[in-house]
Structure formats: C-alpha cells, structure tokens
Amino acid sequence: MLFVALAAVAAVQAESSTNTTVKYIDYTSLKKFTRARSAKQSSTAGSHEQQQQQQQESSMTGSQEQQEEIETPVPTHVPIPTRPQTEAPTPAPTLAPTPAPAPTLAPTPAPTPAPTPAPTPAPTPDPGPWEAKWIDHDQVKPFAQPEPVTISEKAAVKFKPQLHVTNGCHPYPAVNEAGETGAGLKTKGAPSAKCKGSGWGSQVYGRSTWVQGVWAIMYSWYFPKDSPSSGLGHRHDWEHVIVWIDNPGVENPKILAVTPSAHDGYSKEVPPKADCVDGTSVKVNYESQWPVNHALGSTSKGGDFQDLIMWDQLSENARRAMNGVGWGKANTPFNDGNFKPKLEKAFASFQINYGLLFHQGAVFWVGMIAIAAVGFMHGEPKRLLYGSDYNGTTCGTGKHQDQPLTFYPRITQDLLEQASNPSLSPEDFSFYGVCVATCPDAGTYICNYEAEAEIQSDTSLKTDEERQEERKSRATNLMILPSEKQCWLVALPSEQVFYRCLQITELNSTSVEKCVVPGDEPEYYDEVNGVQVPNEKCEIKRVITTSESMEPAQENPLYSTLQTVGATIGRVIGDLQETWPVFLLCGGVLALVLGFAFVILLRFCAGCIVWITLWSFVLLLLLFALMLSTKGGIIGRSDLSALTSEIASAAAAAGVDTSNVNATEIVLPQTLQASQDRQKAYAVAAYVVYALAGVALLLVCFFQKKIRIAVGIVKEASRALQSLPLLVLFPIIPFVMLLILFTYAAIVGAYIYSSGEMQLASLAGELAEQAGQNVTAEATTTLSKVSPDQTMKLLVAYHFFGFLWTAQLINAISMCTIAGAVSRYYWSRNKTSEEMGRFPVFTSFKNCFRYHFGSLAFGSFIIAVVQFIRAALLYLDHQTKDLQQSNLVLKVVMKIVQCCLWCLEKCLRFLSKNVYILIAMKGHSFCTSAMDAFKILLSNIAQVGAVSTVTFLLLGAGKVAVALSCAIATFAYLEKNSDDYGVGGAHELSSPLAPILLALLLGWFVASTLLGVYEMAIDTILLCFCEDKELNKESGQYFMSDSLKKFVATVKKEPPATDIQDEKP
Known part of the structure; x- marks a missing residue:
C-alpha cells in the first residue's frame, strides 16, 4: 500500500521558490523608481533644453509606458534581470503598483533606446481619496479589448478563460473610462432578474505578475448582485479565477494550476482536468448552490468570452475608482490593496494542494510511529544487550530477572571445538552460558541450573562450605558426570563487558x-x-x-587474542578519557579556524592555488608513470645513464665544470629496479598512467578559459560565504536532526528486532489501533501464512526504509537551504541585505518546508529506494555466501549488480544535488527541475567538468591539510607536555596514537562539513552563472561579478520599437 500511495503521489510535484513574498514587476512601479532616479540625475544637469526634453518624454502615452515594462522571466525572485538595451537598474522595489498617469498625447513611435534611460520628472503628489460616482449598472460602458503588446498582455489574452453562468447574473462592466461605477442591484426577484447582460457588452479584468517562480494571471468579473433567491445575498459581487502558468516568455507556456474563487477561499485544480480546458482557455462556472451565495468552479461546459482589459490598460480614473470604491460585502480582487493578499492566499492554497497530495507520504511516518508503539509493547532491548544461557533464555528476563550477567564457564573448550570446524564462521560461534547476578571471583565454582538445584536440595549438605565442596567435587569429576549436572572452576578473575563476565589475566x-x-x-x-x-x-x-x-594452564590462542583485543580497547578508551580536551580543541576548534582561513585564502589566492594544484597533479602522474616504467623494464639503467651523459655533455658545452660528476653509471634503488615476476603488469600500468598524464596535460592546456572561469566561480563562492556567515554554522541544524533521527532509529529498531515472534494477523489489528484508525483487522489465511520471523523482518525493513528516507530528506533540506541562500546572494545586484533579505539563510530554510517540501521529499524518496535495494542486495549476498562459493556465475552476477546500483546511487546523488539547487533558485517541481538541470549540465558539460575537477582537487587538498594540521597540533601539544602525558605523569598515556588519530578524524569531519557548505556554494554559483549567461546574453546586463563577465560573450540585438517584450528571455 505504501509504494502504491507513493507512486500516486509522485505524479504531482510542488512548485516552489526561494522567496516568501510576492514580487510585482509592472511598468508603474518601475516607472516610479525610474522617475526618482531620473529626478536625481536632472538635479545635476545644467541644460534647460535637456530638462524640457525630459518633461516631454514624461508625458508620453500609455502605450509608450507599456514599452518600458520589464517582465524578464527570472530564475529566482530575489533580483529581477533588466531589460536589454538599457543600463541595469537596481531591482524594482517590492511594493504594490501605483496608478499610472492618464495618457495625454497620441502615441508616437518609440525612439531608439539610449544606453541610459532618459530622466523624467518626479511623480505628481497623490490627488487624495477617490469620491465614488455611481451610475446605473446597465449604463457602464466597457473598455474595448486593446491589441496585446507586451509579453504579459499576450499571455493574458492567450489564456483568457470562458465563463459559463449556470444561474444568477451575467458579468457586467464595473467602471468606465471616467471612473464612474455601476450601482448594482437589490436582491429582489429571480437570481438573474435585470442582469441578464449589458447592452454595451461584458468585461473581464486582468492583472498578472510573478509569484514564487510561477506566473499568475488573475481574471475578475463583476456582477450587479449575488442572490441565490429573492431576499438572499447582497448587492454587488466580484469573482475571480487565477491561472498559474510556468513562464509567459516561452513559446508554449504550460498551465500548472487553476484556482477559482469560492466564498473567501479557493477551489483548486492542480493541474486542471483535460475536459476543463479548451486549448489554452480554462472553463469556469458561475453558480449558486441554494441557499449559499455564488462561487466559481471548474467545469467541462463551454462558456462565453468577455473583452479583456488589463490593470495597466485602464484609465487613471478607472484605476483610482477600483482602488477607492467600496462595494459593500464584495471587494475588488485585482486592485492595489487586494491583489497581493489574494495572490498570496491563492498561492498558498495552490501549494498546499501539492503538499497535501504528496504529504500522503506522511502516512508512512504514521506507520513508523505505529510500528514503534508495537515494538515498545512487545520488544525487550535487553535481549540484544544481555547474553543467553545454555537453554537459550535471555539473562535478565523472566525467572532470571535478577541475573542480568552471563558467565561462560567453558569458553576455552567451546572456542577450540568450534574453531576446528572449517565450515563454521566465527560469527556463528555459540558458547555455553550461565546467568549470574555478579561476576564470580577466582577460585570459586559455578554450576549449571540442574546441578545447582540438586546441590541446594540436598539436605545432607548443611553449610555453605559443604555445598562448595560438592561443587568442587563435581568440577573435578566432569568426565564422569552427566552434562546437565556439571560444575566448573573459575580459575581467573572476571570482569563485566557488555553484560558478559569475561575472565581476565x-x-x-x-x-x-x-x-x-x-x-x-x-x-x-x-x-x-x-x-x-x-x-x-x-x-x-x-x-x-x-x-x-x-594464566590458564592450557593455552587458547583465540581466547588470548580476545583478551589482547579487549585490553587494547581498554587502553585506547583510557587514553581518550585523559586527552579529550586536547583532541576536541585541536580537532574541532582548530579545524574550524583553519577551514575559515582556507576559504578566505581561496578568495584572494584561488588562481595561484588552482594552477599549482593542477600542474602538480600532472607532474605527479608523470613521476608515477616513470616509476612504473622502471619497474616494468621500459626504462632501464642504460637509458638513464645515456640520458645523464647527454645532460653532462650539454652542460660541458655550456661551460659548466662536470669533472666531478660521474654520469656514466646509474644505480637504481631496489624499489625502482625492474620487477621480474610482474614486469608486464607494471609496463601496462605505466602506459595507462602515461595516457592519463597526457589527457590531463591536454585538458589543462586547452581548457584554460574554463579553468579561469572555475577560479572566478570559486572566488565568488568565497564572497558569498563571507556575505552569509551564518551559512557556515547552518550544518549544525541538520547534524542535530540526523543525530536525533539516528538515536530514534536505533532505539526503535532495537525494540522491533527484540520483539520476538509476532503473528502478522494479530499485528494488523494492533497497528490499526496504534495508528488511530477505525479499522477491523481480520486474521485472513494470507496473513496467517506469514511466519513470526518474517513478520519481524518486514517490520525492520519498513523501519529501515523510513530511516533512509528521512535521512535523505534532511540532507535534501540542508542542500536546498544552502542553495537558496547563495542564490539570493547571486541574484542581487549590490549584494546588500535589502536585496537578499535580513535573514536569507533562515528564509531559505523556511521556504524548504513552506514551498519545496514535496519536491525534496520526492527526490529523497528516489535515493532512499536505491539505497534500500542496495541494502537488501547486501543482505541477500550475505545469506547466499555459501551458495556463491559453489556457483561462480551467481557470485559474479551479484557483484556486477551491486556495482551497478552503487553507480546509479552516485549518479542520482549528483543529479539530485543540482536539482535541489534549481528548486531553490526557480521554485519548480522536482521533475521539472530535473529536466532543467539535465539540460544545463549537458549544455555546459565542459564548464561543469572543469569546476568539478577544480573543486575536487582544491577541497580535497584543503580537507587533507586541515586534518593533518589537527593531528600535528595534537602530537606537538602532547610532546610539549610530556611531563603530564608521559610515563609517570598525571595523565599517563599508553600511546599518543589514539588521541592523534581521533583528532585527525575529527578535523577531517569538521573540514568536510565546512568545505561541504563551500562546495555546495560553488555548485550553486556555477548553475546561477550558467543560467545568468543564458538569460542575459543578448542584453549583457549580467548579475555575475566583473571577474566572470570578461569571459562571457555578449550578443546584443536591437528590439522592435513596438514591443521590447517580444525578445525571448
């Protein structure tokens, strides 16, 4: 059921974005910004003629103003790419659009754009509140639908919906050019009385903008009354539908969702049904279900079209009327006061629909919680910690409740007997155990339960000394006593290790x-x-x-090895307890400081470090190839002698004294002399390494431009981390989340695994009860056929898959958060907090849950499935290892499948990381982002390869350098304080190796975490760079840094004078 639900849910993915506010990109808000900047420019101009020209240009018609509209589709809604042919202004402020002035002159042809927009006078003061001018509802003349000019107008006309009226009024014009508005109708008579259509024609009002990476087009209709029947309802009614498309600037935009208004809320069609769309026109129904008022909804019935007038095409008085008139219980959805809240509400509804569809996957976690509850009811983790006696009973449970420890009285005999069986694996060894309350002392005797019960019941044994003598007698006569009534001497003292009493020397x-x-x-x-x-x-x-x-009189090599290993582990733990402040300081704090220093160093010296690293890599390959050549006999001692002779001759010809140089005989060290037994293998390896060195040399020589771009991207990532310092500390959050998840999974897994035998038929009822569902579970024949052991394995598998899925989801949230914050940095012009937001990291993290959760859950689900298959295959490989010993074909097939799955997981991880970046940048679903990521990677494969290689070498060297520095610092500190940590010191160590190795590992972990953030920032900058290069290649108005711009060619084109928006983004 789970996989069926997940497969159904995976068909729909949530559209999302990195921004949490709605952005308005229309000509009025941009015009206000341009005027303010132009006023500042005009204050410094001394030419009266220039100021007069500016005043003339500011009084151009509305059609010219529409030509200045900027609607360039952007990958993220933090910045807005500028239009071509003009100097890039700062992103438009996130404010509701202000009314545009009424046209005063006839349209004139647009002049050729100058490099900088012509200054215009400051906007006129607000004329004050609008006074409503009511006229009869059937006397309002509509606006004629103008010819679309801009991208947004063309998209609005293309997706204009059909309205089908089932009952009630037909749509009427609400306002005329002078700003006069319809007075509406009283709720008398039939629902459609006096409002079956205007003689002047009908009207639909439109307005559109970007909303979190999705283009929203709102279509609104006005109805004189909303009356289900006479006396019910109210005067005036506004209804609207929002059509969500992916991008109005592409050739064939796609409808993502439709949200018709319904009683202060929205119904949702994600995506709309096929029979509810006619070409590119959605079909909307206006209907009242008595006694409820009218609302819109999707329908398969065809309807009528109305003349469309966009908000920017209305006259100034009409816009002021729409902003200022009160419509009673109705309100204008597309005016300045309501447009933004309506879109946010509808968008949240639209996103929640995606979320709800995919959040059915949360049912999986409900199942995990239910299984955990059953595990807590039936499980006993002590069974995993405590040992078992010779009867198979777990110590510390049942009648042995007060005997949690297990003592192995004949461990030497058991080890020797089982080690002599070559077909028995050491992990399958079993030992004869007895449950005890405390570990016995040396010189005492211990008996099995039957012998001890017989001794205790023997009335002839009056004292403890007599009973002890009886145990001694039985231990002495083991060979003649039955096995079920034996006693053994405890020859050595024993200590508790994981609830086992092991004898020590x-x-x-x-x-x-x-x-x-x-x-x-x-x-x-x-x-x-x-x-x-x-x-x-x-x-x-x-x-x-x-x-x-x-020591025991009879030597047992296996037991001696166990004792040696145990003693070594004990010494290591003791050394770590004595030096924990040292390795935490050197491996943790020092690693963090060195990691920061490395990031700062890369910002200023990335080029030098990259080129040194690349050429060193090529040189190392050549030296390795030379070494293999000598081992493979390709280069012999005579060749080297001849080479040195030539060098000596050349030096002598140059006037260098070589009298003290013996260049005639070269003696190679033993490690470089030709190998006699593997000479051919070394020769083949040498040729392979020569080929690799040649390829590496060619790549470095012919991809210098790509490498320089990679250096610029690395530097840009360093600047991003410096601008977003909290991003470095962000991994603490996913680390804590993973730690909690791992703890939960380990505890619950222990309870489930120790639950013993459970019948699936009875378990179904318990699961339903724990899940809080009203389900009646019946013990069907199918369920009854599942064995108790299989039931436990199914529960463990279910729990394990949930752990994998959740872990991958946490990693996906972490990557998407980093990508979102870095995207905000890249797509801001001035890299200021005003553009990026006050808390870009927190905002990006919040957006992962608010907008992107469905897409991230789907991507993590795919990787978790592959990981689960790999784990299942490893389990199968372990279970069939004996069969594989006799079947070579099965063994080879198993290894090949495992290798293919490993490669598949690595590819999916690489692709999903780039998908998460695009989800954070553009806000699209997982599948859409996957296709976009594949296209970007394929079209920029050389650049991606260069950046990946540079990143791998740089960050790999950084991790090694930081880790080794931590280890050296730990060693130096211990050496400096040898009086405390040496022999006889207050914190004497058996060896400094354990703290040094732990500092090395801790330093590697910290460096990997820090540089992992840096690597994600580099990958994000790379994709932003590729997207920026593609979007703005014609205008040249890039968001990239100046160091990267010089590597990008700009192809400028003159846009048509009638419509600058026809240029494809």
Whole structure:
C-alpha cells in the first residue's frame, strides 16, 4: 500500500521558490523608481533644453509606458534581470503598483533606446481619496479589448478563460473610462432578474505578475448582485479565477494550476482536468448552490468570452475608482490593496494542494510511529544487550530477572571445538552460558541450573562450605558426570563487558631502578614515597622489571587474542578519557579556524592555488608513470645513464665544470629496479598512467578559459560565504536532526528486532489501533501464512526504509537551504541585505518546508529506494555466501549488480544535488527541475567538468591539510607536555596514537562539513552563472561579478520599437 500511495503521489510535484513574498514587476512601479532616479540625475544637469526634453518624454502615452515594462522571466525572485538595451537598474522595489498617469498625447513611435534611460520628472503628489460616482449598472460602458503588446498582455489574452453562468447574473462592466461605477442591484426577484447582460457588452479584468517562480494571471468579473433567491445575498459581487502558468516568455507556456474563487477561499485544480480546458482557455462556472451565495468552479461546459482589459490598460480614473470604491460585502480582487493578499492566499492554497497530495507520504511516518508503539509493547532491548544461557533464555528476563550477567564457564573448550570446524564462521560461534547476578571471583565454582538445584536440595549438605565442596567435587569429576549436572572452576578473575563476565589475566609487575653511571652510590638517589629513585646526578640507570601473572594452564590462542583485543580497547578508551580536551580543541576548534582561513585564502589566492594544484597533479602522474616504467623494464639503467651523459655533455658545452660528476653509471634503488615476476603488469600500468598524464596535460592546456572561469566561480563562492556567515554554522541544524533521527532509529529498531515472534494477523489489528484508525483487522489465511520471523523482518525493513528516507530528506533540506541562500546572494545586484533579505539563510530554510517540501521529499524518496535495494542486495549476498562459493556465475552476477546500483546511487546523488539547487533558485517541481538541470549540465558539460575537477582537487587538498594540521597540533601539544602525558605523569598515556588519530578524524569531519557548505556554494554559483549567461546574453546586463563577465560573450540585438517584450528571455 505504501509504494502504491507513493507512486500516486509522485505524479504531482510542488512548485516552489526561494522567496516568501510576492514580487510585482509592472511598468508603474518601475516607472516610479525610474522617475526618482531620473529626478536625481536632472538635479545635476545644467541644460534647460535637456530638462524640457525630459518633461516631454514624461508625458508620453500609455502605450509608450507599456514599452518600458520589464517582465524578464527570472530564475529566482530575489533580483529581477533588466531589460536589454538599457543600463541595469537596481531591482524594482517590492511594493504594490501605483496608478499610472492618464495618457495625454497620441502615441508616437518609440525612439531608439539610449544606453541610459532618459530622466523624467518626479511623480505628481497623490490627488487624495477617490469620491465614488455611481451610475446605473446597465449604463457602464466597457473598455474595448486593446491589441496585446507586451509579453504579459499576450499571455493574458492567450489564456483568457470562458465563463459559463449556470444561474444568477451575467458579468457586467464595473467602471468606465471616467471612473464612474455601476450601482448594482437589490436582491429582489429571480437570481438573474435585470442582469441578464449589458447592452454595451461584458468585461473581464486582468492583472498578472510573478509569484514564487510561477506566473499568475488573475481574471475578475463583476456582477450587479449575488442572490441565490429573492431576499438572499447582497448587492454587488466580484469573482475571480487565477491561472498559474510556468513562464509567459516561452513559446508554449504550460498551465500548472487553476484556482477559482469560492466564498473567501479557493477551489483548486492542480493541474486542471483535460475536459476543463479548451486549448489554452480554462472553463469556469458561475453558480449558486441554494441557499449559499455564488462561487466559481471548474467545469467541462463551454462558456462565453468577455473583452479583456488589463490593470495597466485602464484609465487613471478607472484605476483610482477600483482602488477607492467600496462595494459593500464584495471587494475588488485585482486592485492595489487586494491583489497581493489574494495572490498570496491563492498561492498558498495552490501549494498546499501539492503538499497535501504528496504529504500522503506522511502516512508512512504514521506507520513508523505505529510500528514503534508495537515494538515498545512487545520488544525487550535487553535481549540484544544481555547474553543467553545454555537453554537459550535471555539473562535478565523472566525467572532470571535478577541475573542480568552471563558467565561462560567453558569458553576455552567451546572456542577450540568450534574453531576446528572449517565450515563454521566465527560469527556463528555459540558458547555455553550461565546467568549470574555478579561476576564470580577466582577460585570459586559455578554450576549449571540442574546441578545447582540438586546441590541446594540436598539436605545432607548443611553449610555453605559443604555445598562448595560438592561443587568442587563435581568440577573435578566432569568426565564422569552427566552434562546437565556439571560444575566448573573459575580459575581467573572476571570482569563485566557488555553484560558478559569475561575472565581476565592479571599481570603484576614491579620495577627497580639502579644508577649505573657514575655509580650505585647513595648520593645519586632520592627517596620518593619510601622508594630510592635515581636523581638528576645520575646519568645512566638500569631498570629491572619483574612480571607475575595468572594464566590458564592450557593455552587458547583465540581466547588470548580476545583478551589482547579487549585490553587494547581498554587502553585506547583510557587514553581518550585523559586527552579529550586536547583532541576536541585541536580537532574541532582548530579545524574550524583553519577551514575559515582556507576559504578566505581561496578568495584572494584561488588562481595561484588552482594552477599549482593542477600542474602538480600532472607532474605527479608523470613521476608515477616513470616509476612504473622502471619497474616494468621500459626504462632501464642504460637509458638513464645515456640520458645523464647527454645532460653532462650539454652542460660541458655550456661551460659548466662536470669533472666531478660521474654520469656514466646509474644505480637504481631496489624499489625502482625492474620487477621480474610482474614486469608486464607494471609496463601496462605505466602506459595507462602515461595516457592519463597526457589527457590531463591536454585538458589543462586547452581548457584554460574554463579553468579561469572555475577560479572566478570559486572566488565568488568565497564572497558569498563571507556575505552569509551564518551559512557556515547552518550544518549544525541538520547534524542535530540526523543525530536525533539516528538515536530514534536505533532505539526503535532495537525494540522491533527484540520483539520476538509476532503473528502478522494479530499485528494488523494492533497497528490499526496504534495508528488511530477505525479499522477491523481480520486474521485472513494470507496473513496467517506469514511466519513470526518474517513478520519481524518486514517490520525492520519498513523501519529501515523510513530511516533512509528521512535521512535523505534532511540532507535534501540542508542542500536546498544552502542553495537558496547563495542564490539570493547571486541574484542581487549590490549584494546588500535589502536585496537578499535580513535573514536569507533562515528564509531559505523556511521556504524548504513552506514551498519545496514535496519536491525534496520526492527526490529523497528516489535515493532512499536505491539505497534500500542496495541494502537488501547486501543482505541477500550475505545469506547466499555459501551458495556463491559453489556457483561462480551467481557470485559474479551479484557483484556486477551491486556495482551497478552503487553507480546509479552516485549518479542520482549528483543529479539530485543540482536539482535541489534549481528548486531553490526557480521554485519548480522536482521533475521539472530535473529536466532543467539535465539540460544545463549537458549544455555546459565542459564548464561543469572543469569546476568539478577544480573543486575536487582544491577541497580535497584543503580537507587533507586541515586534518593533518589537527593531528600535528595534537602530537606537538602532547610532546610539549610530556611531563603530564608521559610515563609517570598525571595523565599517563599508553600511546599518543589514539588521541592523534581521533583528532585527525575529527578535523577531517569538521573540514568536510565546512568545505561541504563551500562546495555546495560553488555548485550553486556555477548553475546561477550558467543560467545568468543564458538569460542575459543578448542584453549583457549580467548579475555575475566583473571577474566572470570578461569571459562571457555578449550578443546584443536591437528590439522592435513596438514591443521590447517580444525578445525571448
């Protein structure tokens, strides 16, 4: 059921974006911004003629103003790419559009655009509140539908909906050119009484803009009354529908969703049904379900078209009327006060629909919680921690509740017997155990349950001494006693290790120090705690160590190895306990500081480091190839001797004294001499490495421009991290989330795995009850056939898949958050907080849950499925290892499938990372972003390869450098404080190796985390760069830094004078 639900949910993905506010990109708000800047420019101009020309240009007609409209589709709605042929202004302010002045002159041909927009006078003061001018509803003349000019107008006409009126009034014009508005009708008579259509014609009002990466077109109709029947309803009614498309600037925009208004809310069609769309026109129904008022909804019935007039095409008085007139219980949805809130509400509804469809995947987590509850009811994790006795009973449970420890009285015998069986794997060894309350002491005796019960019930044994003698007697006569009534001597002391009592070997050693030089005299000794110890006058001392230990009489190599390993682990843990502040400081704090320093260094010296790294890589390949050549016999000693002779001759000809140089005989070290047994293999390897070195050399030489661009991208990523310092600390959040998830998964998994035998038939009822569902579970024949062991495995598999999915989802949220914040940085002109937002990292993180959660969950689901298949295949490989020993074909097939799945997972991870970047940048669904990512990567494959190679080498070198620095710092600190950490010190260590290695690993982890953020920033900048280059190649108004612009060719084209928006973005 889960996979069916997920497959159904995967068909629809949420459209989303990195921004949380609605952006308005229309000519009125831009015009206001341009006028303000032009006024500032005109204040410095001294020419009266120029100012007069500016005044004339500011009084151009509305059609000319529409030519200045900027609607360039953008990948993210933090910045707005500028139109061609003009200097790039700062992004338009996020404000509701202001009314445009009424046209005063006839349209004139647009002049050829200058490099900088002509200054215009400052806007006129607000004329004050609008006074309503009411006229009869059937006397309002509509606006004629003008010829569309801009991209937004053409898209609005193309997607104009059909309105089908089932009952009630037909749509009427609401306002005329003078600003006079219809007075509406009282709610008397039939629903359509006196409002079956205007003799002047009908009207539909439109307005459009970008909303979180989606183009929204709002179509609004006015009805004189909203009356289900006489006396019900109210005067005036406004209804609207919003058509959501992907991009109005492309050749064939797609309808993503339709949200008709319905009683202060919205109904949703995501995507609209096929029979509800006629070509590019959605079909909308206006109907009242008595006694509820009218509302819009999708329909399969055809309807009528009305003349469309866009907000920017209305006269100034008409716009002022729409902003200022009160319509009673109705309100104008597309005016300045309502347009933004309506879009936000509809967009949230539109997104929630996507979310709800995919949030059915949350049912999976409900199932996980239900399974966890059942595991808590039936499971006992102590079964996994505690050992089992010879009867298979878990110690610490049942009748052994007070005996949680397991002692193995004959472990030596068990190990030797089972080790002699070559077909038995060490992990399958089993030992004869007895449950005890405490670990027994050396010299005591322990018996199995039957023998102990017989001794305790023997009335002839009055005292503990007599019972102890009986145990001793039974231990002495093991060979003649039945196996179920035996006792054993505890020869050595035992210690508790994971609830097991393991015998240990006690080692007592004493050391005596004698002064040798100058001599064994009292003046060369000091008394310390009653012991004579050589003092500073003694130059050489002799140390005599005497050791005494208690060991088993019969040697057991396996048990000795176990004891050695256990002792080593104990010493390592002790060393780490003594040095934890040191390796935390050196491996944690120092690694973080060095990581920051490396990022800053890359900003200023990235070019130098990159080129040194690349040429060093080529040189290392050549040196490695030469070494293989000598081992493979390709280059011999005579060749090297001849080469050095030529060099010596050339040096002598140049006047260099070579009399002291013997260049006739070269003696190679043993490691470089030709290998006799593997010479052919070394020769083949040498040719392969030569080929790789040649390819690397050619790539470095012929891709220098790509490499320089990669250097610029690396520097830009460094600037982004400096502008977003909180981004470096953000990984703490996903780390804590993963830690909580891992803890939860481990605890719940332990309960499930230790739940023992459960029948699936009875389990179904418990799951339904725990999930809070009203379900009656019946023990069907199918369920009854599932064995208890299979039930436990199914639950563990379900839980394990949930863990994988959630872990991948956390990683996806982390990557999308970083990409969103860096995208905000890139797509802002001046890189200021006003453009990026006050908290870009937090905003990006919030958007992952508000807008992108469905897409991220789908992408993580795909990777989790592949990981789960790989895990299942590994389990199958483990279960069939004996069969594979006798079937070579099965073994090879298993390895090939595992390799293919590994490659598939790596490819999916690489692609999904780029998909998450585009989701954060553009706000599209996972599938759409996947196709976009594939196109971008394919069209820029050389650049992507250059950046990936540079990033791999740079960050790999950075991680190694930071980790090694942490290890060296730890070693230096311990050496400097050898009095404390050396022999006899307050924090004596058995070896400094453990803290040094842990500091190395911790430094690698911290560096990988920090530079992982840096790597994600580089990948985001790369995709932003590719998108910026494609979007603005004709205008040259790029968002990239100046260091990158010089590598990008600009192809400028003169746009048509009648419509600058016809140029494709």
